Amino acid sequence: MRTTFSIRRAAVVFAAVGALALTGCGGDGDGKKESGDGSGKGTDSASTVKLPKLDGEKVSVAAVWTGPEQANFTKVLDEFEKRTGADVTFVPAQDPIINFLGTKIAGKQPPDVAMIPQVGAIQQAAAKKWAKPVGAEAKAQLDKNYAQVWQDLGAVDGTQYGVYFKAANKSLIWYNAAAFDNAGASEPKTWKDFLTTAETVGASGVTPVSVGGADGWTLTDWFENVYLSQAGPEKYDQLAKHEIPWTDPSVKDALTTLAELFGKPELIAGGADGALQTEFPASVTQTFTGGDQPKGAMVFEGDFVAINIAQTEAEIGTDAKVFPFPAVGADSPVVTGGDAAVALKDSKGAQALLTWLASADAAKIWAEAGGFISPNKVLDLKAYPNEVQRTMAQALIDAGDDVRFDMSDQAPQSFGGTPGAGEWKILQDFLKNPKDIAGTQKKLESAAVKAYKS
Numbered sequence: 001m002r003t004t005f006s007i008r009r010a011a012v013v014f015a016a017v018g019a020l021a022l023t024g025c026g027g028d029g030d031g032k033k034e035s036g037d038g039s040g041k042g043t044d045s046a047s048t049v050k051l052p053k054l055d056g057e058k059v060s061v062a063a064v065w066t067g068p069e070q071a072n073f074t075k076v077l078d079e080f081e082k083r084t085g086a087d088v089t090f091v092p093a094q095d096p097i098i099n100f101l102g103t104k105i106a107g108k109q110p111p112d113v114a115m116i117p118q119v120g121a122i123q124q125a126a127a128k129k130w131a132k133p134v135g136a137e138a139k140a141q142l143d144k145n146y147a148q149v150w151q152d153l154g155a156v157d158g159t160q161y162g163v164y165f166k167a168a169n170k171s172l173i174w175y176n177a178a179a180f181d182n183a184g185a186s187e188p189k190t191w192k193d194f195l196t197t198a199e200t201v202g203a204s205g206v207t208p209v210s211v212g213g214a215d216g217w218t219l220t221d222w223f224e225n226v227y228l229s230q231a232g233p234e235k236y237d238q239l240a241k242h243e244i245p246w247t248d249p250s251v252k253d254a255l256t257t258l259a260e261l262f263g264k265p266e267l268i269a270g271g272a273d274g275a276l277q278t279e280f281p282a283s284v285t286q287t288f289t290g291g292d293q294p295k296g297a298m299v300f301e302g303d304f305v306a307i308n309i310a311q312t313e314a315e316i317g318t319d320a321k322v323f324p325f326p327a328v329g330a331d332s333p334v335v336t337g338g339d340a341a342v343a344l345k346d347s348k349g350a351q352a353l354l355t356w357l358a359s360a361d362a363a364k365i366w367a368e369a370g371g372f373i374s375p376n377k378v379l380d381l382k383a384y385p386n387e388v389q390r391t392m393a394q395a396l397i398d399a400g401d402d403v404r405f406d407m408s409d410q411a412p413q414s415f416g417g418t419p420g421a422g423e424w425k426i427l428q429d430f431l432k433n434p435k436d437i438a439g440t441q442k443k444l445e446s447a448a449v450k451a452y453k454s
Contacts, residue, residue, distance in 0.1 A: 049359035055085035059349035062091040063115035068307045072369040096418045112350040117339045118409040118417045126156040132343040134160040135351040141358035145378045149401040162340030165357045167375045170302035171325040171334045178292035187323040194326040201297045210296025212283030213275035216424025220408040225325045227254040228333035240407040242452045246444035259434035269296035284308035307371030415451035
């Protein structure tokens, strides 16, 4: 669930997001906000995407999505069924998805298509010759609807394998407005101000920060936002490729900064032990239940937090508000993630589904449901349910080829995407013992060396 905008754009774009969150959601906004390509001329590919007749053909799709995400994706698949006559089955997958797919392939029962959330996993699937190249029809949709960077992210050695369907901005802090009001707290712009705000909220009797530490990927996102803002995009790119070691002083600086929060258990809901037992969905819902006395006043994560907020009685824009991840260095970071559809069978149904998912028509269905941002530049922003999401989506499209992908998702999955191992486990250990910065660096480097060599 993780990608990076140009850091230079972040402050301007997300100042606008914060302001829009304060004014509430809904409405169509002004004409300039309705374009899907930054031109003010939104279009829809519904009349242009052509799909074959697949009456009776069975198509299976594997993804790690559950709950509302699975339900919303199923709506996209239902429309594909209506248009083609295919019989589509959703196959629940587990992280790490490469291991799940390996089991299915070994048993000669691979799904037709898999939704893969890591660039490194796409590369592994291609290296193992599991992934099938994207067909001409899907490639035509990609050429028409996507910036080159999104095509490149789904390609391996010049061959297109992935169709990025879902993106997510992961540089947002969501907060309980009533808890902030009672504490007299305001939205911070810098990391120093963020810690001061946390202390202010804590003094009011509400624990300030909810952390979903049971899911290691949330901790990689914490690190990446701090690192990108503090070390800058050049260092970020180098570390992502393991061109510099995790024992580099820039990593020490980022962990030291993160320890300013993790090292104060009174600032974290349930302390470190409680955070490590809190899964991501619960980290959100406990922030927006309990009125002005929630278990945590703030929660960090992406635009998809809106899905979990919808499971509470809180309203985005009034009860639940949002501000950009605070700047550690000169600018606020902007880290996002994405999920790509990859064909695992040479079948007409698999290629048709890739074509469908590359269209604005497919993106529109989930966009209307919320908790979703599409990298499809042709999608009319009117599809998004509120102005906050429209602004986030516009920022993604406006970033164009300046997008960089999430660091842990660029790594081999054994390092950056496996529960209980690699970076996920080491950062969970760091949350529990944030004083051991040097030891954490050594463990990260040792795990990275092993993973990148393999």
